[in-house]
Amino acid sequence: NAGVTQTPKFRVLKTGQSMTLLCAQDMNHEYMYWYRQDPGMGLRLIHYSVGEGTTAKGEVPDGYNVSRLKKQNFLLGLESAAPSQTSVYFCASSRDRPNQPQHFGDGTRLSIL
Amino acid sequence: QQPVQSPQAVILREGEDAVINCSSSKALYSVHWYRQKHGEAPVFLMILLKGGEQKGHEKISASFNEKKQQSSLYLTASQLSYSGTYFCGTEKGGYQKVTFGTGTKLQVIP
Numbered sequence: 001n002a003g004v005t006q007t008p009k010f011r012v013l014k015t016g017q018s019m020t021l022l023c024a025q026d027m028n029h030e031y032m033y034w035y036r037q038d039p040g041m042g043l044r045l046i047h048y049s050v051g052e053g054t055t056a057k058g059e060v061p062d063g064y065n066v067s068r069l070k071k072q073n074f075l076l077g078l079e080s081a082a083p084s085q086t087s088v089y090f091c092a093s094s095r096d097r098p099n100q101p102q103h104f105g106d107g108t109r110l111s112i113l
Numbered sequence: 114q115q116p117v118q119s120p121q122a123v124i125l126r127e128g129e130d131a132v133i134n135c136s137s138s139k140a141l142y143s144v145h146w147y148r149q150k151h152g153e154a155p156v157f158l159m160i161l162l163k164g165g166e167q168k169g170h171e172k173i174s175a176s177f178n179e180k181k182q183q184s185s186l187y188l189t190a191s192q193l194s195y196s197g198t199y200f201c202g203t204e205k206g207g208y209q210k211v212t213f214g215t216g217t218k219l220q221v222i223p
Contacts, residue, residue, distance in 0.1 A: 042115065
């Protein structure tokens with residue numbers, strides 16, 4: 001039982017390049033989330049999904065797109081990477097009932113030069 | 114709007130106690146607490162609901178004062194394993210959509 005798995009774990013990009021971060025969960029959770037974590041800023045929600053085929057914007061959605069084509073997968077895309085997107089990205093999932101904890105993946109460390 | 118945590122950092126000796134506070138300017142549905150060790154993923158500790166509920170996890174407990182829109186995390190008889198950054202998260206609209214604070218870095222030394 002892997003829980004929440006993120007790939008890749010590390011990546012270095014050049015400004016303007018694009019990439020997709022993959023999040024997969026095997027807990028049959030309805031809700032999934034993408035966060036970024038920067039020093040002194042805590043965790044900030046980028047986008048989230050409340051079910052297959054649905055997505056919604058979080059606090060800091062600009063420059064990112066997401067897709068949830070399958071219930072177990074939540075993809076985060078950067079179309080044209082910028083140095084300001086250098087961060088650690090965490091994916092999380094939770095059940096669709098009130099007051100449930102979020103289960104986090106191990107994170108993806110992304111550097112944009 | 115992010116909840117405000119205080120203090121930002123604290124150093125304890127083993128066996129000492131600490132309190133971490135989390136305040137919000139907006140009405141809350143629930144408060145979540147997570148701990149993150151360096152280089153690792155955040156790990157869930159507990160959720161508190163409206164009504165002044167108090168919960169416990171190991172020797173860590175928390176309270177939620179709905180009127181003050183404030184939650185406090187209490188760490189008693191701290192152990193080295195308690196070191197890490199503690200985040201509170203506030204939920205006000207459902208879908209488990211949590212807004213996290215900027216964290217409190219706790220270091221427990223021998």
